[in-house]
Amino acid sequence: MDKKLLTPGPLTTSLSTKEAMLHDWGSRDQKFIDLNQSIRDSLINLIDGENNYQCVPMQGSGTFAVESMVSSLTPQDANILILINGAYGQRMKKMCTYLNRNTIEYEVAEHEPHDMRKLEEIIDNNKQLTHVFAVYCETTSGILNPINDIANLVERKNLSLFIDAMSAFGALPLSSKDVTFDAVAASSNKCLEGVPGVGFILMKNEVIEKAKGNCHSLSLDLYDQWVAMEKNKQWRFTPPTHVLAAFNQAIAEHKKEGGIEGRHKRYKNNCKIICEGMREIGFEQLLPDDLQAPIIITFKQPNDPNFNFQKFYNALSDKNFLIYPGKLTVADTFRIGCIGNLNDQDMRNTLVAVKEVISDLKINL
Ligand SMILES: Cc1ncc(COP(=O)(O)O)c(C=O)c1O
Known part of the structure; x- marks a missing residue:
């Protein structure tokens, strides 16, 4: 099974798109x-x-x-x-x-x-x-x-x-x-x-x-x-x-899917699930909701010494989710994309994987 790409692209695509x-x-x-x-x-x-x-x-x-x-x-x-x-x-x-x-x-x-x-x-x-x-x-x-x-x-x-x-x-x-x-x-x-x-x-x-x-x-x-x-x-x-x-x-x-409106609706829902779920786990989102596009979300890296981006990335990858490094010049961050052929269940599965990884790596949030 292909890993889910929680990135800004290239993205997870549908089977029919690949088959074309x-x-x-x-x-x-x-x-x-x-x-x-x-x-x-x-x-x-x-x-x-x-x-x-x-x-x-x-x-x-x-x-x-x-x-x-x-x-x-x-x-x-x-x-x-x-x-x-x-x-x-x-x-x-x-x-x-x-x-x-x-x-x-x-x-x-x-x-x-x-x-x-x-x-x-x-x-x-x-x-x-x-x-x-x-x-x-x-x-x-x-x-x-x-x-x-x-x-x-x-x-x-x-x-x-x-x-x-x-x-x-x-x-x-x-x-x-x-x-x-x-x-x-x-x-x-x-x-x-x-x-x-x-x-x-x-x-x-x-x-x-x-x-x-x-x-x-x-x-x-x-x-x-x-x-x-x-x-x-x-x-x-x-x-x-x-x-x-x-x-x-x-x-x-x-x-x-309903053109731009339909796609926007699915991505907005994906984004909401990730933002709320990550905040609940204890991560800090960079942007307030009114500035956040439903495309990719930046989170600040936690201060806990057990948090190491590469280890966090690898552990999520082992569970078939590929997240994205941060690109900010001013702070250590990482990003989770909510676009591509992904739905609400994929977002919830991502959150389950993040919780497991946090616990496995003994990261305190
Ligand atoms: C807003 C924006 N402009 C330009 C690019 C560059 O595209 P590419 O990496 O495909 O060359 C990207 C890539 O993510 C982007 O997000």
Whole structure:
């Protein structure tokens, strides 16, 4: 039996999603071309973006998708404000450094959201700004950033908003009817519960139409990928066929579950069980409930000298549960993910295993 992945991805996937990879696909064959188009259309549908948005998939992990969004959809003279409260905001900054884009940052602590008044002040004081980059759920801590408030402000200031929604897309609401944004990047192997290997970018028609010549890289050039895919509906270079077949199945299962709303409901319930159960055992959660996204939960490592993360991890792994190390720079933590093909019983089984491990390792909480 596979271990349960209580991580931010790759995640536990359904058997039917894994089974979708049991076939070989001709990348220039009509059946595969139709499958690819169906994925693109479904992703646009998830943001209610029909007619206004385009979807361009990009091979690779999520970082490839974010980097192709940043490099292809901003001109070389862009002036970008990056909102940072964790590693993925930092990563966008690093990308901009590689790409020689002008940036300023508004950084707050990893357990805090950005202050909207301060954000407005920064925008007002930096008239050169053209873009704002934000992370929806900052997976570093699991914090839910206020994307609607950010989007409203950015729209009011007439700037272009790009969102890294990697760990949020498919489970947290992001309708283009409610939230104004120019581009969003995410990937197959998070809340849509596909397997890793492909990301995607959804961007407004006019944003991709004027993106020619921005990108420094042929492989990451979204404009080139889009033009080629629009021409004959095929990929420029070898597509990750099996990954896409699994993704197509995962998207069908997402729809069957009730789309974003249905998935959000299950994850929220998973999250509640883990948070309440871990607190009951004696662990301290990093974030208050109102800042906690139902994606991944950060817990502080206990002070007891018998607590050693690697031993705790190994003991849970022996019981078939894989948790995740912490990523905070300021405190020793670990994380438990509540996304993927996992239900309330899996969460309760996790808590039973945690209790047994605490007792076996003689950890005092
Ligand atoms: C918000 C966010 N952005 C970007 C990434 C990078 O994705 P990958 O590790 O697939 O490159 C992740 C990964 O967890 C993420 O959570």
